[in-house]
Amino acid sequence: MTAVNAAGKEILAGNTRAAARLMRDLDDEIPAAIRTLKGLYRHTGRAYIIGVTGAPGSGKSTLVNRITTHLRTRGKSVGIVAIDPTSPFTGGAILGDRIRMQQHALDEGVFIKSLATRGHLGGLSRSTIDIVNVMDAMGKDIILIETVGVGQDEVEIVKVAHTNLVIVVPGLGDDIQAIKAGILEIADIFVVNKADRDGADKAQREIETMVSMGEYAEGDWKPPVLPTIAATDTGTAGLLDAVDRHREYIYQEKNLSRYLREKARVELVEILKTRLIGKAVADLDAHGLLDPLLADMAKKRMDPYSISEKVVNHSFAFHLLNAGKPGSGKGRGKRR
């Protein structure tokens, strides 16, 4: 395991400015930031991570704000990662989730980081996991991840968070929406927000019906459906009680080891994806192969499938990993 460097030590000591700079550097893919994160990785794993997802306008930010207030009265420190979309046309973004979290702006126990998706799909930004790791290493007790809110396919979050809240609001679509795959399958807890609106009871019943159609073995977690009115802080305490119950469930030995493995898998796969693609293309380019190959493809003399097969078959250097004997090194890699 990599030793903690100077920047990492400052973050472990609680220097928020150093943490903020590292988060920015990770988002901007600065190589030195990765080195710092390598050292910090061993110090992650203590925070409890809650994912909050739901359609735009369903009240995610407002709910995150309320949850934060309740967690603060319980004495918990909170990290918030709030993700908003990047414009696909200009690359710019307006990150406005802080607007609803202003009451925590001066609370040193709350750290809020706004992120833009920068073209990443799945509800998170590419850097989200890295930034959650920094907040974890900083010592935040609870980390709330507010997804971009595209609504139907935010499956990545489910592997990253211990508990996933899916926010639905009355009047968004008919009961067909409730049986659609995707977002509704990722919930550990359903929240029917804006529950004072017409149709809230109906929305709740529909989701409950859908949940009850699933198959649950003895001891399985069955997602509860909870009404809230985030705007008036109604139902937040009950929601947090449900999170506590889910936490007890996820902390059972077999569930926890499954969660940790799945999370590790997402972390590794995401990083590999970025690195491998980058390296493959850069290598082709460095050997002067990229442009000729593209030209051949343009003239239909080559196809991308054959090229990719060649690249993939020749570039994996697994022998290097074997030489390093993963799991038996000097590090503390012993995790069941």
Next chain:
Amino acid sequence: MATAKGKGAAASTPKKAARKIRILVGKPGLDGHDRGAKIIARALRDAGVEVIYTGLHQTPEMIVSAAAQEDVDGIGLSILSGAHNYLFPRVIELLRENKMGDVVLFGGGIIPDADIPKLVKKGVDRVFTPGTTIQEIVDYVNRRIQPRK
């Protein structure tokens, strides 16, 4: 079709560290007129900037705290309340206290010409007054604000 697609994908894949400019747009003080701030936020977004918009009724302390957590390169303040002679210098003071002197502070609003030199002397980088075009502000940001090293 296939040609264009393949080319586009390849061209966008190799990623070198590319910083984006991050700017906090805030409305300190008591006036509730945020249309100007929102238009600036939108224009900067369209110029490729990541804009953190923090909403109405901010204190200088809230603004600087958010700027620190978000690690921004610049802060743009919209002030229509007449309190600019207090708010701007206070933000500068807090930035310096927090060793964030490299963050560029600019702003705009109903600000008498006579006050502008005083604000600039105190460390405000630029003050825009009514009649400024959006393009002038975008050009200023592009020219003056660089992502930090």
